[in-house]
Amino acid sequence: MSQYIIKRLFGTLLVMFIISIIAFMFVHLLPGDPARMIAGEDATAQDLINIRHQLGLDLPLIHQFHNFIINLMHFDFGQSIIVNEPVSELISERYKVSITLAAFSLWFIPFGIILGIIAAVFKSKLPDRFSMVLAVSGISIPEFWLGLMLIQIFAVKLGWFNPTGYETLKDLVLPAITLGTIGTAIIARFTRSAFLDVLSENYIQTAKAKGLMQSKVIVNHAFRNAMLPIITVIGLQIGFILSGSIVVETIFGLPALGSLLIDSVNSRDYPVIQALLILYSFQFVIINFLVDILYTLINPQVRMQ
Known part of the structure; x- marks a missing residue:
């Protein structure tokens, strides 16, 4: 019984890792620019560059994914780009409902x-x-x-x-x-x-x-x-x-x-x-x-x- 549970648990962890990869890639395939959302339509090119740098969006994709996985292992989902609040707090408030x-x-x-x-x-x-x-x-x-x-x-x-x-x-x-x-x-x-x-x-x-x-x-x-x-x-x-x-x-x-x-x-x-x-x-x-x-x-x- 215990061996079966351990085997299924390892399979579950593998599935969650694959899901994490898919979740990361999915959001980067979405059309639109979050920096533009934050800066507004009147922002200059330099404003967009500064915001992307602050958010880490100017890093190579592999580096962004590395940071994403490391934070995920520490149960750190980061800060919301729009409301600038911890993602875990935003989700916990809504998750209760x-x-x-x-x-x-x-x-x-x-x-x-x-x-x-x-x-x-x-x-x-x-x-x-x-x-x-x-x-x-x-x-x-x-x-x-x-x-x-x-x-x-x-x-x-x-x-x-x-x-x-x-x-x-x-x-x-x-x-x-x-x-x-x-x-x-x-x-x-x-x-x-x-x-x-x-x-x-x-x-x-x-x-x-x-x-x-x-x-x-x-x-x-x-x-x-x-x-x-x-x-x-x-x-x-x-x-x-x-x-x-x-x-x-x-x-x-x-x-x-x-x-x-x-x-x-x-x-x-x-x-x-x-x-x-x-x-x-x-x-x-x-x-x-x-x-x-x-x-x-x-x-x-x-x-x-």
Whole structure:
């Protein structure tokens, strides 16, 4: 078990190093000049040269990358080019909102699993059709449209919530519903498929033949084996929620990482963009790592391999 974890940990570090290279190269491929953003349109050529020197943008690319990696190893993301504040402080302020929104959006996990189990148990019956209609609708509806509809109905017409902004946890209810809807639909469909495969196995038929109640068959025999593929999908969806909530955060005007990324790209704030790309990627990598570890706990065969 420990050897497997160490092996996966080394693989994770290698992936993060490759992601760091991609993040560094990506921002330097963006069109535009951050020195021009800072100096303004009326700046002289000498002003631009001075600003580039102060920011270290006049160094050869390999030297810039060396400094970037060294600072990254010390968890130093540098200073924001535009607001001249530490990048770590800018991100930490916004990250609290993003992580709170992600936590609120995790309602999709139990709801999607329950919906999928109901659909599998009542295959081809009314509950199954109803559950799958909800699932297909959830996948098909664009996030921006759903968010705007929720704002129109529950914020503008009914006045139950604020349409935009973040002051209390109540303001995260509509964004969490918007963000978790697609995850619920995907989990429901995968859960239904996984449980249908497991419920057709011989040991399940044997358990039913012994007279066990349907609920005990599902909980004691089917649930653990069916959860293996579902765990992978849950991990991916959590990753998407943590790093793919830019549209939802923008629609609801939340002071989170999504708006920070958009502002940083528009202003060519290289350090902030690099830090956010690495943070988003790190979340995905860590979630996949935890999913692999959870796999070994549920399925001993993975551990032996």
